Amino acid sequence: MAFALAPTAASEGYRLEALDTVGSTNAQALEHARAGDPGKLWVVSKNQQSGRGRRGRAWQSPPGNLAATLLVVADYELKLASTLGFVAGLALADALDAVTPKGSIAVGIDAGSGAGEGARNRFALKWPNDVLASGAKLAGILLESTVLGENRFAVAVGIGVNVVAHPDGLPYPATSLHKLGATCDAETLFLALSDAWADNARLWSEGRGLSAIRKRWLERAAGIGSEVAVRVDNRIVRGIFETIDEDCRFVIRDHDGGVVTIAAGDVHFGAVASAGAV
Template sequence: MAFTLAPTAASDGYRLEALDTVGSTNAQALDHARAGDSGKLWVVSKNQQSGRGRRGRAWQSPPGNLAATLLVVADYELKLASTLGFVAGLALADALDAVAPKGSISVGVDGGGNFGKGGSNRFELKWPNDVLASGAKLAGILLESTMLDEGRFAVAVGIGVNVVAHPDDLPYPATSLKKLGATCDAETLFLALSDAWAVNARLWGEGRGLAAIRNRWLERAAGIGSEVAVHIDNRVVRGIFETIDEDCRFVIRDHDGGTVTIAAGDVHFGAVASAGAI
């Protein structure tokens, strides 16, 4: 099966560049933006060789996994672009629901599952940019941007999914769709993702529908009400994960009863957070 766009995505004006092999789909998309591409371009591959994660970390992606980047070119307020990661998380979770087999998924030690809430979501969203299953990282989202002329900017919304394999040498649990029992391939998942993105992007509406996106995200959020530790630069903030605010920042209730609002950081839930292991 070849990569293809869902009819909803094609009708909304999205385009597709499918590559047999790529260094980084994000880098490829941003190169297109600098060369004048107008955006709404998906760059996809199942053989990404130089993927990146947050803070310059390597993203390991053996052949068969999905690497997909949507290029967005815009001139609206730049801070709104950061919320595209939440649109991407919802779109991916919706796509996974569509292609993965039904059944219960347990929560691992650092999964940050909805403790005490029945675990109704098989795929949960971990702030700011991970998708979890079985309490382990299944997918990551990375936003990268560059300024263009005439006040415009480009954002590469990168999505990497462990479809057939996952790395074993990580400081946190990881999993793959294959390990979870799913039989879909990268092409099938992308077809569903392109459809789900079109739906969620309409809801987001260049930020006008951010409140609705926030509400949907919270319904899938991992770890609300649980112990959390957030690593911010050279310090760790601990408390209870309470919510995300109207700008999608992470809100913790600390042990003194006050709230701490966090714009960026590495989040740890469950036993890892409680044990003070970071």
Template sequence: MGFRLSPIAEAAGYRLEAFEVSGSTNAIALERARQGETGPLWLVTTRQEGGRGRRGRPWAWVDGNLAATLLRVETDLRQAATLGFVAGLALGEALDALAPDADISIGMDGASGPNAPRFELKWPNDVLCSNAKLSGILLESSMLPDGRFALAIGIGINVVAHPAGLPYPATSLAALGFKIDAETLFLALSDAWTRLDRIWAEGRGIAEIRRLWLARAAGLGSEVAVNVDGNIVRGVFETIDEDCRFVIRDDKGGTVAIAAGDVHFGAVASAGRN
């Protein structure tokens, strides 16, 4: 059917540029901004060459998966950084809408229940299903001559396949039994994003975004280990704060708020404890 925006996204002024094949959609978005594009503009493809993840890590690509980047211009970069949480929520809601009756295991311990989310959010930027990574989200920015910032919100989703040999479990919609193609998923994603962006409201609604995010949070209340620039911080995942930092409670009862790091649950989090 080809890529298209949802009616509410079109009505809200979003535009769409689709590619049969592209380099990094985030890189294209930032280049568009340097050329004067202000967005909001979605750039999408099912064949991305040169994709990347956090901290410059390569993002393995399989044709038929979805790469979607939203370009917008912001004035407050610290506030705009919380849009990564909006992106995770939007993808979770889009998947819920497309697969309302799917029977899959959920939760870090594989348990399930009637009120538990099937698509969980792992701080800061992953979407999980059945304890495996389904999607990664990458925010990149570039300062513009007028002092504003171009923000590229990149979302890579394993639709038809997932890479093997990774240091963490990964999955795809096809492996989970979902018969959803990239075009249909993007349509639902553009719809969910538009609604949640209205809630976010230039940061004024971050408290509600935080509440919705925590309702999908993977590992909430469980032991975690966070790698912060080579230093391991251990404790229990308690919440995310008003700035969406990862808050853990340590063995002494104190709390630590972490702005950036790699989170590990389960046996990895418990390793090294006496």
């Protein structure tokens, strides 16, 4: 099966560039933006060789996994564009639900399944940019941007999913769809993802529907009500994960009863957070 857009995505003007091999789908998308591409372009591959994660980390992607980037070209506030990561998380979770047989995947407690709605989700969203399954990282999302001039900019919404394999030797548990017993391939998952993105982007509506996106995200959130430790620059903030605020920032109730709002950081749940091994 070749990569293809869902009919809903194609009808809304999305386009597709499928590559046998690519260095980085994000880098490829941003190159297109600098060359004048108008956006709504998906760049996808099953063989990404130089993928990137948050904070300059490498993203390991064995052949057969999905690397997909959506190029967005816009003139609204760049701060608002940062919430596209939450749109991406929802779209991917919806797509995974669509292609994975029910009953085959559970969410592990140690990954931050609290007592809230997230405890019932097979695929949980870990702030700000991960998708978890069975207590382990299944997918990551990375937003990168470039200024194009005249109040316009481009955002590459990168999505990497462990379909056939996951990297070893990581400081956190990781998994793949095949390890979880799913038989879905990258092409089938992308077809569902392009459809789910169109639905969630329509809900987001260039930020006008951010409150609805926030509500949906919280229903899938990992760790609400759980002990959490967040590394922010060179300090660790500990407490209970309460919610995300109207701007999708992470909100913790610390052990002194105060509220701490975090715009960026590395989140650790469960035994890692409780033991202080961050």
